[in-house]
Amino acid sequence: MKKTDSPAACIDRKDIDALFAALKAEGYALVGPTVQNGVIVYDDISTAGDLPIGWRDEQEAGTYRLKKRGDAALFGYNVGPQAWKKFLFPPREKLWTADKTRHAIAFHPETPDAPGYAFIGVRACDIHAIRVQDKVFMSKNHANPRYKARREKAFILAVNCGQAAKTCFCMSMNTGPKAEDGFDLALTEIIGDSHYFVVETGTEQGKALLDKIPHRAANEDDLKSAAACTDNAKNEMGRKLDTTGLKDILSRNYENPRWEIVAERCLTCANCTMVCPTCFCSTVEDTTDLAGNHAERWQTWDSCFTMDFTHLHGGGSVRHSEKARYRQWMTHKLSTWFDQFDTSGCVGCGRCIAWCPVGIDITEEAAALRTSDGEKND
Amino acid sequence: MTKPKLAVWKFASCDGCQLSLLDCEDELLSLAGEIDIANFREASRAVVEGPYDLSLVEGSITTPHDRERIVEVRAQSKYLVTIGACATAGGIQALRNFKDVKDFISIVYAHPEYIDTLETSTPIAAHVHVDYELHGCPINKKQLLEVINSFLHKRKPDIPSYSVCIECKRRGTPCVTVSHGIACLGPVTHAGCGAICPAYNRGCYGCYGPKETPNTESLARWLRGNEMISEEDMLRLFRTFNADAPAFKKESERHE
Numbered sequence: 281m282k283k284t285d286s287p288a289a290c291i292d293r294k295d296i297d298a299l300f301a302a303l304k305a306e307g308y309a310l311v312g313p314t315v316q317n318g319v320i321v322y323d324d325i326s327t328a329g330d331l332p333i334g335w336r337d338e339q340e341a342g343t344y345r346l347k348k349r350g351d352a353a354l355f356g357y358n359v360g361p362q363a364w365k366k367f368l369f370p371p372r373e374k375l376w377t378a379d380k381t382r383h384a385i386a387f388h389p390e391t392p393d394a395p396g397y398a399f400i401g402v403r404a405c406d407i408h409a410i411r412v413q414d415k416v417f418m419s420k421n422h423a424n425p426r427y428k429a430r431r432e433k434a435f436i437l438a439v440n441c442g443q444a445a446k447t448c449f450c451m452s453m454n455t456g457p458k459a460e461d462g463f464d465l466a467l468t469e470i471i472g473d474s475h476y477f478v479v480e481t482g483t484e485q486g487k488a489l490l491d492k493i494p495h496r497a498a499n500e501d502d503l504k505s506a507a508a509c510t511d512n513a514k515n516e517m518g519r520k521l522d523t524t525g526l527k528d529i530l531s532r533n534y535e536n537p538r539w540e541i542v543a544e545r546c547l548t549c550a551n552c553t554m555v556c557p558t559c560f561c562s563t564v565e566d567t568t569d570l571a572g573n574h575a576e577r578w579q580t581w582d583s584c585f586t587m588d589f590t591h592l593h594g595g596g597s598v599r600h601s602e603k604a605r606y607r608q609w610m611t612h613k614l615s616t617w618f619d620q621f622d623t624s625g626c627v628g629c630g631r632c633i634a635w636c637p638v639g640i641d642i643t644e645e646a647a648a649l650r651t652s653d654g655e656k657n658d
Numbered sequence: 659m660t661k662p663k664l665a666v667w668k669f670a671s672c673d674g675c676q677l678s679l680l681d682c683e684d685e686l687l688s689l690a691g692e693i694d695i696a697n698f699r700e701a702s703r704a705v706v707e708g709p710y711d712l713s714l715v716e717g718s719i720t721t722p723h724d725r726e727r728i729v730e731v732r733a734q735s736k737y738l739v740t741i742g743a744c745a746t747a748g749g750i751q752a753l754r755n756f757k758d759v760k761d762f763i764s765i766v767y768a769h770p771e772y773i774d775t776l777e778t779s780t781p782i783a784a785h786v787h788v789d790y791e792l793h794g795c796p797i798n799k800k801q802l803l804e805v806i807n808s809f810l811h812k813r814k815p816d817i818p819s820y821s822v823c824i825e826c827k828r829r830g831t832p833c834v835t836v837s838h839g840i841a842c843l844g845p846v847t848h849a850g851c852g853a854i855c856p857a858y859n860r861g862c863y864g865c866y867g868p869k870e871t872p873n874t875e876s877l878a879r880w881l882r883g884n885e886m887i888s889e890e891d892m893l894r895l896f897r898t899f900n901a902d903a904p905a906f907k908k909e910s911e912r913h914e
Contacts (some may be wrong), residue, residue: 316832372828396729544876545874547877549846550823570688572810585820637836638879
């Protein structure tokens with residue numbers, strides 16, 4: 281996406297529904313944050329009323345709670361357990377079916393199911409996460425046609441964070457809290473004497489959409505308010521990850537005793553990989569009907585924390601210990617991802633910290649490895 | 659080509675797992691088309707004699723008589739698959755393994771002298787060779803069909819042994835422990851149910867038994883440390899349908 285030179289504009293709170301209606305009129309399926317059973321998830325939404333109005337989240341390692349903010353902010357919370365990969369790279373997807381007739385087998389590829397999604401409220405860290413997955417799924421030679429079809433149609437309505445959770449560390453990863461590019465439109469929510477949004481335009485599609493709804497030009501005070509909003513998120517940033525030389529620290533500490541300490545806590549339950557917006561591993565399941573005349577191949581999310589992930593025929597799992605599995609995951613995120621994709625596999629969203637059922641913290645583990653750099657087991 | 663012969667056997671159990679087979683209403687006719695349901699007393703008193711190509715065994719071994727009968731079943735079966743928590747871990751009746759069974763007999767039965775029972779309830783695999791174990795209390799009928807289907811087509815059953823958490827995340831259920839402070843055994847429990855309980859805002863109570871590499875100690879430490887559960891309830895949480903499964907047994911004993 282190329283950035284446009286359009287000046288910033290402002291949309292009134294009451295015109296957010298006009299924005300959503302304009303997206304719908306363009307044929308987009310709106311998905312965005314909404315409260316379900318005390319958690320902000322991403323699901324179908326229709327109007328601003330479906331957003332988590334007036335909610336904030338308190339997050340810590342292994343803990344997530346919704347609390348009332350005391351105002352009527354539409355986007356006054358941080359990222360929850362779900363990522364946009366749920367739509368671009370669904371947890372379970374049919375790849376093909378096959379039918380056996382008397383003399384032949386006929387294969388039928390599944391036509392990519394590609395609705396044009398409008399992603400409402402994408403945070404800066406998640407824009408970076410989508411880009412990381414783009415590298416995996418849209419590479420020149422090995423594109424995933426289903427991902428590509430959905431991704432190319434998607435409209436990204438970003439929201440710049442005005443607050444940060446205790447688990448957030450996007451500043452350390454240079455991925456936020458303000459979205460610099462990679463969006464169609466980006467909103468910064470201002471709540472003061474009036475409730476409105478400063479809008480930045482990222483693409484021609486974004487500009488065309490903005491032109492269809494009531495808006496005014498942003499003045500200097502509006503831009504100051506927006507900057508103050510971003511500053512607030514920076515000040516609230518709950519965690520830090522020192523990335524200086526981290527790639528090399530990880531690659532030379534495979535035998536560090538710290539891995540054993542974290543392995544005592546790790547449940548190998550795979551939650552961190554499931555909530556991670558960049559984790560992309562999948563497996564395929566083949567099914568047949570009882571008569572053996574119809575077969576289907578399904579792709580499902582997989583995780584490097586399962587034993588099956590590295591199972592070799594006749595030899596069991598390569599990474600059978602908890603230590604080996606946690607080490608693989610963390611080293612991939614922060615070190616070998618650079619070798620593979622020329623980028624970090626971590627965007628600092630903090631989901632793996634909050635949604636680990638026993639509160640394992642990747643920033644704490646990285647810091648501990650740095651402190652004990654070079655230590656080895658006897 | 660003759661169809662392979664299927665037998666269903668019952669030991670100490672509630673019948674719920676073998677009922678899962680009858681519960682396959684939509685698939686039952688096509689199943690009968692591929693396999694000869696030769697011995698299934700819950701469904702029919704018409705019994706075709708053994709040997710059998712595939713035996714499904716429900717229930718645990720709790721009496722001297724059953725201890726002998728399972729050896730006969732094994733001898734008649736080319737493949738033997740155990741189904742459910744009783745057959746794979748001893749079931750809820752394995753709670754006796756933690757006590758003296760004689761104390762129960764005198765309390766429960768008016769004429770204890772008629773009761774001929776073993777000190778323990780044990781899984782089938784403790785007595786005979788088992789070719790495959792399907793976990794769950796009760797088992798998932800889709801997984802049962804998958805086991806029979808893979809037997810028919812000579813492939814490995816697609817029955818993952820990872821955590822319930824993966825099933826929760828795939829269906830979009832946010833973690834109940836993290837978001838509501840509910841004690842949940844999902845991270846140490848074998849997948850297969852489809853993560854039903856957390857979808858209704860309840861913690862998993864481990865009815866599919868321990869997953870691969872279950873770190874029960876870390877989970878228990880966290881749940882206790884964050885006061886999500888009392889020591890007494892922790893003991894009970896690990897001591898239900900899979901009380902005698904080694905990982906759950908060991909953990910429950912830490913909370914005695």
